[in-house]
Amino acid sequence: MAYSVQVDADKCTGDGECVDICPVSVYELQEGKSLPVNADECLGCESCVEVCPTGAITVEEA
Numbered sequence: 001m002a003y004s005v006q007v008d009a010d011k012c013t014g015d016g017e018c019v020d021i022c023p024v025s026v027y028e029l030q031e032g033k034s035l036p037v038n039a040d041e042c043l044g045c046e047s048c049v050e051v052c053p054t055g056a057i058t059v060e061e062a
Contacts, residue, residue, distance in 0.1 A: 002061070003043075004061070005042050007035060007056050007058075008058075012056040015056055018051060023045065024038065026041055026042050033036060046059050
């Protein structure tokens with residue numbers, strides 16, 4: 001199953017929690033913001049959604 005991963009750059013504070021918790025390295029910090037650089041690897045576990053303090057991440061079935 002494929003997932004769509006999006007990060008709202010306006011809400012992202014770049015704390016890196018999503019980078020640290022993602023089991024398949026979907027995210028990288030670039031210019032102080034999290035970017036889903038490997039979104040096609042997303043397992044849909046939503047761990048990133050749970051740890052994001054600002055609610056900047058959305059994971060949906062594609």
